[in-house]
Amino acid sequence: MLHRPEVTAGRVTLDALRAQDAPALFAYRSQDAVARFQGWRPATVAEAAAFIARDVGSPWAALDGWTQWGIRHGGALVGDLGVHWLPGPGPQVELGISLDPAWQGRGLATEALQAALRRLFTVDGIHRAVASTDPENTAVHALLRRVGFRQEAHFRQSLYWRDSWVDDVRFGLLSTEWPAG
Numbered sequence: 001m002l003h004r005p006e007v008t009a010g011r012v013t014l015d016a017l018r019a020q021d022a023p024a025l026f027a028y029r030s031q032d033a034v035a036r037f038q039g040w041r042p043a044t045v046a047e048a049a050a051f052i053a054r055d056v057g058s059p060w061a062a063l064d065g066w067t068q069w070g071i072r073h074g075g076a077l078v079g080d081l082g083v084h085w086l087p088g089p090g091p092q093v094e095l096g097i098s099l100d101p102a103w104q105g106r107g108l109a110t111e112a113l114q115a116a117l118r119r120l121f122t123v124d125g126i127h128r129a130v131a132s133t134d135p136e137n138t139a140v141h142a143l144l145r146r147v148g149f150r151q152e153a154h155f156r157q158s159l160y161w162r163d164s165w166v167d168d169v170r171f172g173l174l175s176t177e178w179p180a181g
């Protein structure tokens with residue numbers, strides 16, 4: 001299905017990105033603080049618009065595909081949450097999240113990630129969620145631990161990224177371990 005499920009929890013709603021989100025998506029995704037640990041950085045609003053068009057035209061839950069949720073707060077796009085439907089024998093996902101720096105430090109990413117996990121574990125039947133992170137990205141490590149992920153590995157120079165070998169710190173969370181606490 002092309003449709004992205006809408007999920008509301010606490011102060012945030014997750015739903016499909018829209019063409020009119022391109023200026024907001026560009027405004028935060030092009031900032032150094034957001035792009036530093038991300039593979040995609042738009043150079044123009046048009047690139048952000050093309051990203052949205054590609055995403056909304058791709059099916060939800062297609063194996064080995066990435067699909068995006070927009071994170072909305074008070075009607076504004078404040079971030080995005082990507083789901084990578086991992087290929088393999090069972091349903092597993094890799095997650096990636098970005099929040100506009102203007103909206104960081106208020107717990108909105110925590111609520112967005114909890115909302116996504118609730119949907120993925122209880123409706124989509126996902127068995128395990130994982131995240132791949134930079135060792136220096138302490139904000140995402142704190143976020144992942146806050147919602148119940150545990151660090152499972154620290155691979156030394158396992159990724160070739162931006163012309164050099166970099167470490168990969170992996171986190172995981174099983175559906176049976178959620179919700180944490």
Ligand SMILES: CC(C)(COP(=O)(O)OP(=O)(O)OC[C@H]1O[C@@H](n2cnc3c(N)ncnc32)[C@H](O)[C@@H]1OP(=O)(O)O)[C@@H](O)C(=O)NCCC(=O)NCCS
Nearest residue numbers: 034037097098099104105106107108109110133139140143
């Ligand atoms: C990863 C990222 C989304 C985390 O954002 P964040 O704002 O730190 O996370 P939250 O929105 O959950 O906010 C948590 C902070 O708000 C505080 N907070 C305030 N009110 C809160 C509430 N009601 N609930 C939870 N936390 C609250 C927490 O104490 C925490 O602050 P601290 O970091 O000083 O301890 C953000 O750093 C980001 O977008 N980074 C750039 C993109 C990126 O690198 N993504 C990861 C790629 S793998």
